[in-house]
Amino acid sequence: MKVRLMDIPNTGESFEGRDFNFELDVESINTRVNLTRENVDSQSVPPPPYVFASPIDCAVNLSREGSTVFFKGECKAKYSTPCSRCSEDLERPLLFSMEQVLKPEGRDSRREKVDDVSFGYYEDKEIDCASILEERLMLEVPYVVHCEPEDPGDCLNSDVVKKYMDKGEKEVDERFAVLKNLKLLQ
Numbered sequence: 001m002k003v004r005l006m007d008i009p010n011t012g013e014s015f016e017g018r019d020f021n022f023e024l025d026v027e028s029i030n031t032r033v034n035l036t037r038e039n040v041d042s043q044s045v046p047p048p049p050y051v052f053a054s055p056i057d058c059a060v061n062l063s064r065e066g067s068t069v070f071f072k073g074e075c076k077a078k079y080s081t082p083c084s085r086c087s088e089d090l091e092r093p094l095l096f097s098m099e100q101v102l103k104p105e106g107r108d109s110r111r112e113k114v115d116d117v118s119f120g121y122y123e124d125k126e127i128d129c130a131s132i133l134e135e136r137l138m139l140e141v142p143y144v145v146h147c148e149p150e151d152p153g154d155c156l157n158s159d160v161v162k163k164y165m166d167k168g169e170k171e172v173d174e175r176f177a178v179l180k181n182l183k184l185l186q
């Protein structure tokens with residue numbers, strides 16, 4: 001979803017900008033968010049798989065002052081991913097809002113603020129709203145997702161986790177059992 005600079009009201013940074021509503025392409029989001037899994041080397045733990053459901057709703061408000069564009073955006077998505085403890089499939093909402101000040105990219109533009117997420121650049125007198133929200137969405141996906149107490153399949157009660165935790169406790173006991181026979185020096 002691209003918006004031409006000339007279609008954005010030149011009202012300054014105000015709430016009188018123009019509203020746009022659109023959806024992100026679920027297929028391309030799913031491909032992209034799972035790419036890091038495929039590229040991870042065998043030494044590292046890959047992130048869990050994510051499946052985003054359609055639609056990924058977006059709302060954007062744009063205003064500008066000359067060539068400086070004020071971008072306000074919101075995104076509402078839903079994804080499923082396995083619990084990191086019990087691997088039960090979980091469904092989670094992903095909601096975020098963001099603001100960004102955008103400047104035209106040119107030979108004179110300085111990019112020292114490129115690491116600051118509240119600043120960005122646009123090309124060819126067009127604001128690529130979908131791409132801005134997609135970039136942020138990638139940052140908003142949590143790396144670790146697990147059951148919460150309110151989930152129906154609360155994994156803290158699952159047999160797999162109980163076994164794992166029992167085993168962990170035993171191992172600790174064995175390792176420190178020798179301490180029981182030690183007497184502190186007096």
Ligand SMILES: [Zn+2]
Nearest residue numbers: 083086147155
């Ligand atoms: Zn779980």
